[in-house]
Amino acid sequence: MKPLLQSWQLWALLSAAFAALTAIFAKVGVENVNSDFATFVRTVVILCVVGILLVATGQWQSPASVSGRTYLFLLFSGMATGASWLCYFRALQLGDAARVAPIDKLSVVLVAVFAVVFLGEKLSGPNWLGVAFIAAGAVLVAYKG
Structure with missing residues (x-):
């Protein structure tokens, strides 16, 4: 059995909690x-926090050891993260957290679509049904009726 700290499911649940x-x-x-x-x-x-974590765990690596392509995509990811955070904080300032967060989690739906379109990943029928349920659930939770 895989050690608990090597389980992607554990880290995904912790991510959701945080x-x-x-x-x-x-x-x-x-x-x-x-x-x-x-x-x-x-x-x-x-x-x-991440800088301290890298140094404390000995995971710091030389910036020269990272390829240009990796830096480019990390740059894009950082720009997308920044834009997401700016929009998220603005939405939280204007709306209820219980309604903003579910709409933000429509990113799960978009990740599934983008992964299929841009990364060539495959999703089964039940997977797509789950994606549809996530979308419907987010809309229903965000609905102020």
Whole structure:
């Protein structure tokens, strides 16, 4: 049996839990500050925490050891993350966390579509049904009726 810390399922569940806490903490955090500034503060905190983690665990690597293609796609990913965070914090400032977060999680649906279209990944019928349920669930949770 695979060790628990090597399980992608564990890390995905932890990611979901921390993402939920992010929404709650961010909703309170953007109450009396510009959402873009709040995103900046969050980014600085992340940079410091990950930097400390890399050094403390001996995972730092020479920047020269990374290929140009890798840097390019990490740059694109960072730009997309930044845009996502800016939009997310603005949405939290304007709306209820319980409605903003489900719409944000439509990213799950978009990842499935983009993975099929751009990465050539395959999804089965039940997988697509799950994607449809996620989309429908996000819309229903976000609905203010």
